[in-house]
Amino acid sequence: MEAAMELAKQALSQISLVPLYGGGFWVAFTQLVVFYYSVGALLHSVLPRFIPVHGIQHQQRKRGEVLRDAFYSIGPLAVKAGVWAAVEQLHARGLTLTYTGRLSGWTAWLYVALCVALLDYLHDTWFYWTHRLLHWKPLYVHVHYIHHKSKAPSAFTGYSFHVIEALIVFANEVLVCFLFPLHLGLHRAYHLYTTLIHEGGHVGYELAPFIPTFAGVAALALRGARPCAALNTVQHHDMHHRFPTKHFSLYFTHWDRLCGTLHPTYDRDLFSYFTPAAAAAKGQQQQQHEEEGGKGQQQQNGVAAAVKAANGVKHE
Template identity: 65%
Template sequence: MAGTSSSSSWLQLLHLQPLWGGGFLVALCQLSLFYYGLGAVLHWVVPLLGPVQGIQEAPRKPGEVARDAINSIGPIVVKAGIWYIVEQMHAAGISKLYAGPVSSPYQVAYLLLCIVLLDYLHDAWFYWTHRALHWRPLYRWVHWEHHRSTAPSAFTGYAFHVVEALIVFANEVLVCWLFPIHMGLHRIYHIATTVIHEAGHVGYELSPFIPTLEGIAALLGCGLRGSPGLNTVQHHDMHHRYPTKHFSLYFTHWDRWMGTLHPKYDAGLFRYFS
C-alpha cells in the first residue's frame, strides 16, 4: 500500500496537478520545467529555425551559459517557496485571493483587467527595486552576480543572488493584499513573467512577440514597428552593457521619466525588423 501511495504521489507531481495548492514540490517542478524548457527553446531551438540577428556586442565567455543555468537554481527555489506561501495565505483566508470557476464575461473581463494591473505594478516594483540594487553596497554584495554576464543568454533571466530573488519576487506576495486575484491567475501570471525575464536576456530581438496584453495590442496596431513604450530585448541588453541605464521590465515610461533611458536606444529601435 505504501508503494502504491508513493507511486500515486509521484504521478501527481509529474502531471503537475493541481495548478496551485499542490505544495512546494509541485510549484518547484512547474517553475523548473518551464524555466529550463523555455530557456532551451530560446537559446538553442529558435536560432535553428531561422536566422536571428544578435544584438550583443561582446561574445559570450566559455562556460557562461552553464554557469547562469546553475545559478538560476537558488532563485527558482525562492520563487517556488513564495508560491507556497501564497497558497498558505489563501488557505488561511488572510489575503484577497479567491478561487472557483470563471465562466461569465464579467469574470473574464475582470481577469484581463487584473493582468493589466499586475503588469504595471510589476513593472513599477521591478524598476525601483532594480535601481535600489544598483546602490553601491547592494550592487557589490548582491546584484553584481547578475551582471557577471555582459553578453547574457536566456538562462541569465534568473541567474542572480538569492537575496535579490527575495526582493524581486516579493511583489508576488504583496499584490495578494491589493485587489482580488484568482489563485489560478496568480500562478499562471507569475509563471508567464518568466518569459519576460528569459526572453529579455536572449541576445536577439523578439519584440513585439514577447507575450503580454500590451505587446499583443501593439503588434495588432503597429505591426513589426512595435511601440516605443514597450520594452524590447535590446532595451535590457543595453542595461548589461550600460548598468546605469534601463532599469524597467515591461515598459519604458519609468526610464524616460527618470532620465535613465540610454540616448542611443530610440535611434536603433526596431532596426532588427527593418
C-alpha cells in the same frame, strides 16, 4: 454565430485554473524548474535553428557562461517556489484577497483580463524601483553583481542572480495578494509567465514585436512589425548589461524616460535595428561597443589612464 458564442461561453465556464496551484513548495518548484529550463532551451538552442535571428551584440559569450547562469538560477527558482507556497498558506488562512473556483461567464474573464493588465503595470513599477535599489552600491557589490557577470546574456541569465535579490524581486508576488481580488490560479499562471518574460528579455536576439504581453499584442495589431517606443524590447534590457546605469524597467519605458535612465541612443538604435539597412544597425552597435569599451577602460585603469590619454600617450 449565436451557437458558436454559446459554445465558447460553455467552454469558458468549464475551464478551471485549480490544477495550476496547490501542493506546496515541491509542486511549485517542479513547475518552475520544468518551465524555466525547457523554455530556456527553446529560446537559447532550438528557436535560433529554425528562424533567422539577428544578434544584438558583437561580443561572444565566454565559454561556460550559459551553464553558469543555468546553475545560478536554481536558488532563485527555489525562492520563487517558496513564495508561491507562502501565498497558498496565506490564502488557506483567509489572510489575502485571493479566491478560487471556476471562472464562469464573460464578466469573470473580463475581470481576469483587467487583473493581468494591472499586474503588468504593478510588476513593471516594482521591478523598476527595486532594480534601482539593487544598483545601490552596497547591494550591487554584495548581491546584484552576480546578475551582471553576464555581459552578453542568454535566456538562462533571466534568473541568474543572488537569493537575496530573488527575495526582493519576488516579494511583489505576495504583495499583490493584498491589493485586489485575484484568482489563485491566475496568480500562479501569471507569475509563471513572468519567468518567460525574464528569460526572453535576456535571450540575446530581438523578439519584439512578438512579445506576448497585452500591450505587446495590441501594439502588434495596431503597428505591425514596427517597434513601439513605449514598450521594452530585448535590446532595451541587453543595453542595461552594457550600460548598468541605464534601463531598469521590464515591460514599459515610461519610468526610464521620466527618471532619466533611458540611454540617449536607445530610440535611434531601436528603430535602426528594425530597418532593412542591417549595416547601419551594426554600425550603431559597434559605436555602443566602442563606447562601452572606452568607459570600461577608464574605470579599470583609473585616472592615470585618463591622464595618459589626454597627453596622447598610448596606454598598454
